[in-house]
Amino acid sequence: MDFILHDKETIAEMLTSIGVNSLEELFQDIPVDLLLKKLNLPHGLSEPDLLRRFEELSHKNKIYSSSFLGAGCYYHYIPSLVDFVISLSGFYTAYTPYQAEASQGYLQAIYEYQTAITRLTQMDVANASVYDGSTALAEAAIMATVATQKKKIILLEGIHPEYVEVVKIYCWGQDIHFEIVMEDTLISKLDESVAAVLFQSPNFFGDIENVTELVQIIRDKAPKCLVVQVMTDPTCLGVLKPPGKSDIDIFVAEGQSFGISPSFGGPGLGIFTSKQNYLRKMPGRLIGKTNEIDGEREGFILTLQTREQHIRREKATSNICTNQALCALASLIYLVSLGKSGLREIAFQNFQKSHYVKQKLETIPGYQILNKKPTYNEFLVKCPNINELIEQCKQENLLPPLIISKYFPNMKNIALVCVTESNSREDIEKFIHAAQKASKKNMGGN
Amino acid sequence: MTSNLTLIFNKGTKRSQHNFIPEMDIDRADLTEIIPSSFQREDLPLPDIPEVEIVRHYTELSRRNYGIDSGIYPLGSCTMKYNPKINEVITRLPAFSHIHPLQEENQGALELIHQLSEMLIEITGMDGFTFQPAAGAHGELTGILIMKKYFENKNLKKNKILIPDSAHGTNPSSAKMAGFSIIEVRSNDAGEIPLDHIEFAMQQGDIAGIMLTNPNTLGIFDRQIKDITNIIHKYGGLCYYDGANLNPMLGICRPKDMGFDIVHLNLHKTFSTPHGGGGPGSGPVGVTKELVSYLPDPSIIATEQGFVCREKTNNSIGRIKCFWGNFGVIVRAYAYILALGAEGLKRVGQIAVLNANYLRVLLKEKYHLPYDRICQHEFVLSDRGIENDITTEDIAKRILDYGLYAPTIYFPLIVKGAMMIEPTETESKASLDNFVEVMIKIYDEIKTNPDLLKNAPHNTPVKRLDAVLAARKPILRD
């Protein structure tokens, strides 16, 4: 199949208008030896054949009835209107709103997104989004070095290991010094040369930091150092104190939890916010509200574009060009669909259900919860036999938790469990049952 | 004329109950036992609006927005082609949309990425691909970091890079993010790159290579492309292909055969995935054999036991994004390639170029065409000869009044008052003729009624907006 609208006659007519004899002649600038003889690909497929092919392929992936896996990608219920709205062709077939007057719908929606995110986080400014949580954190690190004119950043242990790798590669690109430290040595590492401290909370292991206190400790030792917080599941902000109330300088998050399907880990949404002082150093697009030149009405427009690559070129903070507009729109719809009371309730249920599972697991011989700090929907549990737990979960048709040694080889027999509002009581009972069976098996029972 | 639309936050109606919260089916503990109250927020200033209101609000907003489903979207270098609807169905199949990036039973996903990789290898001639980059600019950064690592491994200090003045703005910006400084190459009168400049620059010894797009942003295929890449290679440099303009080359000519070592593609341009108002995109990067081991981790390998994921390779630059890249976009691009097949893809290249040249010959009758020769996917008009103080921006705004979208304006920078036009292959002759007719009408209006342009647009939901006010007193949220 194809999506060409001309028949042979039309093509001939157009060629005549152009003044050439054949389609081939349009490629006269290409040296003959560079012309491709034949593209060695299969014939095209019709829609039904295509669909069948993909259905077959997709069946090689397994879908579970319920998930206990998180680690940066989460299963939350997505209201059906989210997909409906992002499928409206005025949104999904649009380009970047360069011509503001013909793009008011999208511009307003993204302005609403920026508003929703600042209200949620209580930060001063939110941009129109960046690629995902990991690149948002890397961009935040770069932005901090630009804002402070210093070339060293510190990462606190507990950041998603894949995020750490991304920050590392961005830093390597610009010769920024990079160090990961444990919480108890943080103070000793802080001095005048540090541009920023980056930390995650709730962190990769589930711990919720006392953010206000942490910021204060850093400020006392290094007043000019920026404090950057990252989050992988910001639904917790339905209950938790927002970063803007803890004096955070730059706050970033993965926004996939807000109405975006897991989709094998992408696309997601890089939520990016900061204090007002750093606005001019912020990467990415910003939508502003303005007025008609000769009129009364308000409207929306891309603004402060001089920060961006297409004007500032090599002097721009970032090379980012796109945002994740459609994902930002999805998250906006998610946030307004749930609203104040709904988001609170979602966060509440996540706290409650994971707490419930934690308590249940601790009653089973051999399991030990390792978190010393409060947790949200993820926590670490030491297992009597982790492989058996994984196996039992699969038998119950549950997506098993993460074996954390995948990222931290020294952490043996430890699972990172994620429980959200999407796990029903029945799912939870099955999981507990799987854990019990794994425990018994390990002790020689069955 | 429509009036201003209230922000969603200011809708009056409140809902009485929740549609999206599952019933709480376990006993509730006291929340402060789980999380201290000092860790909790006091207020959450989000609205509580009924579902019907939300749907109506955003349906109205979507009407106030032009999309490719509305009509021609002639933005140069953006390749705004039709987004096939079947791709939306396919990417939403539950066993694609609902799988976790860290789950073990993922053979379908790995196979899909691997197969798409094989196909892009055939289309570009390269030897290996990564799908981690989330967009074109992200692909550029990945590609340039590969260059950096390559020279680091060879212990060669090459910290500069050649970029033509016609390049996309992301090129210099991406190169800088990888720590390179930029040497700009000036195009000659034919819009091509002077070989002697390249030769001279490369003799200095500290240049890592060149970033090029071919056809370039003038829509011109550089006839000496092979000589350019040969010179770069002669001095040990690498050649980077910005694939933003690959569409007209589909089935016609391959970046590898032109002599490129690294290429990024924009799946959201060439391979029909929706632009979504500015994302999500996908910017896979392909490289030649010598550089395959430098691609980001992890890589997918086909074995007899199925597809496996190799976590770390020695030369790899590392990881440029969490997980596997924008999988949802990757699925759509693969569906597009399978749907079109070899013949369909070649036809894309041919008709994209046919459509662009058709517009070019009809529009140059009225508007100044600084590089007057056969173009590829796009061409650039200038504002020379436009009278009555009318600017390119005025023309763009007037186009909106006719219910169409404007070309890319004021880019490339090397053309004064540029209008860069790329119709793509998915426009009918009638649609192209209509665009020409509008452009000619506007040309006449410039002479007969310039005020109509100066105050344009008139028929859009708002009149021309004050960009100066927006930048002087930024209001970025309510």
Added chain:
Amino acid sequence: MDLKFPADLKYAPTHEWVRMGGDIATVGISDYAQHKLGDIVYVELPEIGAVLEKGSVAGEIESVKAVSELFMPLTGEIVETNGNIADNPAFLNSSPYGEGWIMKIKVSNPDEIKNLLSVEKYQELIEKEED
């Protein structure tokens, strides 16, 4: 173009003007520079107390679609900047030689002053640029 270039000022080839008063140089951008940039929306001022070389970048001037660097016309210490233009960058357009002044420099090498351009020389330079 109806642009004004006061004869009592000195000019730098990078389009700054200089008004000397004792060892203090008041600096702004010329009518030509503001006209070229268009509506100015933001000025990034140097830090007070900074000592900068002639020709080095002291700040940035932004219009909606362009960024231009502000260069030091003379070597010296920044002793004062015009706080009013932070809130009203339009002064650079409406009154480039008055309310739109940008910074005051305590000149450390008075010999450099004679290398600045006279109004005649500066206008010649502009004519050349316009060709």
